[in-house]
Amino acid sequence: MKKEDLPQDPGALDKFTREVCYVKNEDGKYETALSKGWDVKKQALDSAWEEVNERVEEARKAVASGEKSPVYYFMELRLMDLPVLSGYTGIFPFFIKRHFKPSVFKGLSERKLEKYARAFDITVDELKNFKG
């Protein structure tokens, strides 16, 4: 990439930090230059976030309609998947899947709820009383 081709499209990191790129200068030698961002990257990131927001919204609806438990919603909200949530809570994925059912979720012990709440960075009350 030539130095003058380095994109300077303000992205998520704008006003925060700039990134180092290795570019060719006029003599065809490599040097470092700072870039503010690149539209192609920005859109990749944006579309990833769109997807996340959509998943969260769907999860919220599922909780509101009584199909899924709040555990499912907060997992999506915190961008987690089963292995990650399992890592933070120490509960096996098999059981977490069960806890997605509202009927099973209702009977969960305080200890388990606390584990989930800690993983999601919320209080037990918030977790219990989330209605979608």
Add this chain to the structure above:
Amino acid sequence: MTEPLAFGMGSGLFYIQIPFLTVNNGPAISFRTMPGAIFKRTCKSLGVEVTRKKFSNPAAAEAFLDKKVKEGVPVGCQVGVFHLTYFPKEYRFHFNAHNLIVFGEENGRYLVSDPVMEDVTSLSKEELSRVRFAQGPLAPKGHIYFPEKIKPITQDMIRKGIVSGIRRNVRDMLSIPGNFAGVNGIRHTSNHVRKWRDKLGLRKASLYLGQIVRMQEEIGTGGGGFRFLYGAFLEEAAAYLQDDRVANVSEDFTKAGDMWRASAIKMAGVYKGRLTEQKDFEEIADMMLEIRLVEKEAFQKLSSLKLGK
């Protein structure tokens, strides 16, 4: 010591699509080896002894770090990004192969040098402990590393390190067994790309492409999936080895990097919703095959230079 030099001596350039594993609901693709491995190899060829440690107990991990910081040793930590407070929200995914350096303590907060940030930042003890014990794929488990013994570095050592780094990288890219790593890994992914549209539907397929672009451009430095960084390394290496042939191969990697970026622009067309046809996916796949050829030839050239031991 410069960044490209360290990257090249540690044989950093790589390509792999890890089968079955998904990261953030997308394919797990990497354009480099694990940073720990790059660091380890570079230090080894420079005669620096590095101690690395993992912990199962966060309290013990913190106590050990405190001790090292008091001794004035800069300590590298592998961390997860999701709970990293100074990161902008947009970047906080569950990504566990981020590295930062703790080099001091002030008012109960650690002084942190992060490669993403231009300035020094700080983290409280709880915050650092949290990111060091992030969970998920490649969980850091409090992984830290620090130099133990540092000997003076001679020009000769650097030259030797460069040569062995290149040789190892040639081996990794050309003759690694299996079809999902090295230059063949690019073909593997390319074959997948062809099928994604039919198999996953347009929406998911475009998200997968977005994931490739993010792995290529966001993670780490230089852009073009580290190809520019490697080009810069070969240019420096040519000066050290006084060998113009190496500088010529550097051009090939610049070309590969440019092609990766061109393919990223094409992929961006897909996830922007501008390109939707199967033939666009075929074109992307073809571009990747071309990249594979360029990289393969470049490494074969490097291999045939017979740089000696």
